[in-house]
Amino acid sequence: MAEQGKVIFHGMWASPFARGVKLALNLKGISYEYVEEDLVNKSDLLLKYNPVHKKVPVLVHNGKAIAESLVILEYIDETWKDGPKLLPSDPYKRAQARFWSKFIHEQLFEITFLIFKTDGEVQQKAIDGMHEKLNTLENGMKTLLVQGNLGFENDVGILDAIFYSLFGGYKAHEEVLGIKFIVAEKFPVLFSWLMAIVELDVVKKQAPPHQQLVQGLQRYRNSGLKSSAST
Known part of the structure; x- marks a missing residue:
């Protein structure tokens, strides 16, 4: 290139x-x-x-x-037009990629951060909200899959990058919180999608070491809990 x-x-x-x-x-x-x-x-x-x-x-x-x-x-x-396309050339597919990327970015990120920073009743309410939003995303991705639009024109696109950016560290999330967000029984499409992304060589090469991520998330959680306790 x-x-x-x-x-x-x-x-x-x-x-x-x-x-x-x-x-x-x-x-x-x-x-x-x-x-x-x-x-x-x-x-x-x-x-x-x-x-x-x-x-x-x-x-x-x-x-x-x-x-x-x-x-x-x-x-x-x-x-960088001569590399793999992140957004589809088809206007409808491009609109769908933008819509669901924005959904993940604006709603799932925020509620994930809240889960990490709280405990008790507040955390449980956030977890319930996360499950609702994941169900919405599951249904949306199921529709795209039926249409043949999930994955779009490439193996990895902008929607995959946004989804991976939040859930790529799922093993560390589970270790720190003791919670599994995306399970195959509840969210089969999201689970299969996530497993496919994290197995890509380009993803494996850039992933931070698991233990380092666990320690970083634990520090973030401890800081959030401390701030919540002092307010």
């Missing part, structure tokens, strides 16, 4: 949002410089490139910064 300028990717190893962008960069075969950010002590460059949210991921292409994972994924697909 011909190189199209300098690419710098600001991420954080445990960030699910950064995980999906990293997968897209690797799928496209894009050469990039990686900058690991400390989200407790954020770099001046991160604050400069993402002054609104002050978070990762941030992609800097030829000195121009792009923030927000969904925006970055579409930018990657539109800029």
Whole structure:
């Protein structure tokens, strides 16, 4: 693939949002410089490139910064056209990919974070809400599967990247929380989809070590529980 300028990717190893962008960069075969950010002590460059949210991921292409994972994924697909397509060329399939990517990004991420940061009644309510949303996603993906649209035109696309970014660390989630979110009996389509993604070589190569992810999630949970207790 011909190189199209300098690419710098600001991420954080445990960030699910950064995980999906990293997968897209690797799928496209894009050469990039990686900058690991400390989200407790954020770099001046991160604050400069993402002054609104002050978070990762941030992609800097030829000195121009792009923030927000969904925006970055579409930018990657539109800029590096000679690599595998992340979004389908068919307008309906593209609309479906965007719709369900947004659903996962806006609803499932938020409720997952809440489950990690709480316990007791509040956590149980969030878990119930997660099951409802997963059921909605299961039915949506089942419809796409029947239509032949799940997977779209490639083995991996933008919807797969977003789904993987949240649930790719499912084993660590289970170890920290003692909860299995996506089980074959309740969500057969989502379970099969997840198993197919995590077995891809490109995914295996970039996955953080399991124990490191467990420790990171445990720290995140402990911090969230401590904050909840002090309010």
